[in-house]
Amino acid sequence: MAPRSRSTKRRRFEPGSVTRALSDMIIVNELPFSVVEEGEFADRMEAVFPGFHMPSSETISRVCVQYFMDEKLKLKSFIKSTNQSVCLSLDTWMSKQSVNYLCITAHFIDNDWNLHKRIIGFSPIGGDNGVEIGLVVEKCLHDWGINNVLAVSAGNETSNDAAVLKDNDKWIVRVRAAVSYMLRSPSRIKKFEDFGRQHRIQSDSCLFLDSPTIWLSTFDMLDTCQKFEDVFNWFDEKDLMYKKMLHKTCGSPVCIDWEKVRKAVCCLTGLFWLTGEKKLDPNVSGDI
Structure with a gap:
């Protein structure tokens, strides 16, 4: 019996389809365009698709951009029609x-x-x-x-540079500075708490300093501070060191600052209510 002869037929393929599949692979796997110019990759492509002309990195980048533009056009048409x-x-x-x-x-x-x-x-x-x-x-x-x-x-999980309540909002900076002043000394904290009890301020919350990059933390700080507005105002009137220290930097919270605090707390509390959640993702950030 004569031995079987090996088939010399070359595998048929459509170059355009292979190029499109190649661009799919690069996009999905987040590969650099230069991968098409690597010798080992080109050898593997030749083994699978003999005779296929490997595009250059510039060509495959243009294919990927065109792919994006085609998909964008489809999505824009869908948005417009619906x-x-x-x-x-x-x-x-x-x-x-x-x-x-x-x-x-x-x-x-x-x-x-x-x-x-x-x-x-x-x-x-x-x-x-x-x-x-x-x-x-x-x-x-x-x-x-x-x-x-x-x-x-x-949502901002990869950068600590953004928060819903920005440091360039001076009213927040002033409230944060006032809290920081209180927390620097146990005697100040005791004085603060004593005054709150004397004026029958009902709150289970304790003063704490927020993390400026986490809006939920800042919200909780503001929500607590607004309950002690009278205490902060008392310190502003009676505690000379409080006024001196804060006015060297950003100043102490004033009436309009407390109005903004109440509005911010009201806004964010409403957001909690609308979402049906008592707490939001602490990594969520943005701008009011």
Whole structure:
């Protein structure tokens, strides 16, 4: 019996489909475009697809960008045709090169009640300033033709540079400084508590200093402090050291500051009520 001859047929494939599959792999696995120029990778591709002309890194980058533009066009058409409502989540983080980035993700439900999540914006920003972030978000929504935004949450798990209540809000800085002054000395704490009891201020909370990068922590601090507004005002009037120390830096909390504290607490308490949660994710951050 004559031995079987090996088939010399070459495997048929569509170069365009292979290139598209290659771009899929690079995107999904977050590979560098330069992977197509690595010798071992090219050898493996040749073994699977003999005769396939490996694109350069510049070519595959253009393919990936075009892939993105095609998908973006499809999503924009869907949003326009359905007048889709979306929820947005924002995330800021800093790269190793000390460049701040803002990622904008849209969450929505299609006509078949399937939940979708799409990154619709990713761009460098000058910092975590709320005004700048707002302008970037506005431009992104305009670019995508999104008119119906149900909610915006600012999740920030990779950067400690943002918080819902910013340090550049001077009223928060003053309240934080007043709390810090009290907590520096056991005698001040005792004096503070004694005065609170004398004026029958009912509260199970104790003064504590917040973590400026965690908005829930700042909310709890403000919620506690507003209950002791009269005590802080008494210190401002009677304690010369209190006034001297605080007025050297940012000043002590005044009437308008306490009004802002009450408004912030009311706003965030309402948010807790709307979400049906007593506590929010402490990593959530953003701007009021």
